[in-house]
Amino acid sequence: MTKQEFLTELRRNLNGLPQEEIEDRMNFYEEMINDRMDEGKTEEQAVADIGTTDEAVRTIASQTKMSTLVKEKMRTRRSLTGWELLLIVLAFPMWFPLLMVALSIAFTIYMMTWVLVIATYSAEAGLLAGIGGGLVVFICSLMEGTPDLLVGGGALICIGGACLVALLCVLATKVTLKLNKNIFLGIKSKIIKGRN
């Protein structure tokens, strides 16, 4: 890839950022490529050293707050004319339900990522209840002189299961948090790229 190709692609991928920031970043990358070429690297090598534009977008996304990106997007929107405003108000019964549906779908999809976590923690809670109940019944039966071995054994099985499921809880939480982080990063990358 030539320097010009890289910079053109970069500009396209940073479309969602403020204009002056795009210029500033482009200058920065261009200087970096030029400095590498001055050192004797070929244009191809120098550009390859910088990495892909997708990597750049992802790094920028991970280092920029979502609120900053959204604020910037709002700020660059042109203000609405009177007619447009009137149309929006009149069409309220139409777009409001649609907006609600869209929000509900987004919320449902988001909650689905947490299903695994909820399921494992529920199982853990069930097993803990089983341990508690089982032990109480077993100790009572012990004191009465007729130990209920079936319940005691059940409590032991629950203890084993609870240990195992506790590990699954931790694993599920970790995986889900990572997934959420990636989704969040993906959304931010989309905003930076600015293609809706």
Added chain:
Amino acid sequence: MDAQLKRGVLDVCVLAAIKNEDSYGYKIIKDLSPIVELSESTLYTILKRLETAGMLVVRSTEFEGRLRKYYHITPRGMQRILDFKNEWKEIMDIYSFIGKED
């Protein structure tokens, strides 16, 4: 390393790289490469943050027919390095205390 801690450490690394003489982007990356791998995008963010915090100033200088940005450390930036060193002493004290417990 904890993300917050790493961010603070990287800031000081970049300040240290321009402490003795003004430097430019690629030179900072090269100078720091033996101790820490910095990507261009990461360095850009750090430099912007330090500039906003008044710890460095930027000046564009002509170099072989093109502009190159040089970064110059301010007294506040110098102070940040000193503060970091002092903080580090505290952390080392804690570290040796933890070591004694073994």
